[in-house]
Amino acid sequence: MSKSDSITRVALKKNTPDVSAAMGSLHAAAVSVAQDAKVEPEILELVRIRASQINGCAFCLDMHTKDARAQGETEQRIYALNAWRETPFFTERERAALALTEAVTLVHDGHVPDEVYAEAAEAFDEDQIAALIWAATVINAYNRIAVATRMVPGAYQPAPRE
Incomplete structure (x- = not known):
């Protein structure tokens, strides 16, 4: 069966609204915690994009690259995010958040190594680390929902900036 012949998947919002x-x-609470901890919105979008890249979630990639661009993120950094270790485009703080995101996303592959956590602890305080872990956890859950239900990318538009 080709992708175009796929069966219709369940609409979770309709079938399980609660x-x-x-x-x-949960998403709103994670966003609120990140705001309270003063984690930069730009870092949160990088976290969401990077986890979505790893998980192959086209819907979330479409959404969060649009949100990142709406917040002023550059095309160059978005394009290079998959190879962030090999580029000079990201700050040490962003690199620590990306490494932590990758470790949380790929938790089956060595868990979250002490050196990754220590690097994050050098760049962020405990409240910020907690917010980053929640951000990575929430986007990973959303990735799994979008992939499992084959949510179609393309229609999402960011809210207008105030």
Whole structure:
């Protein structure tokens, strides 16, 4: 069966509205914690994009690259994010967040190594690390939802900037 012949997947929001609403509340709480901890919105978008790249989530990549560009992120950094270790485009703080995101996303591959956590602890305080772990956890959950239900990318538009 080719992708174009795929079966229709379940609409989780329609079939399980209470769980979908709880997921939305979890996302809102994670965003609030990150704001309170003063984690830069730009870093949060890099976290979301990088996890979505690893997970192959086209829907989330479409959404979060658009959100990042709407916040002023450059095309160069978005294009290079998959190879962030090999570029000079990211700050040490961003690199620490990206390494932590990769470790959380790929937790099956060596868990979250002490050196990755220590690097994050040098760049962020405990509240910020907690916010980053929640941001990575939430986007990983959303990636799995979008991939499992084959959510179609393309239609999402960021909210207008105030």
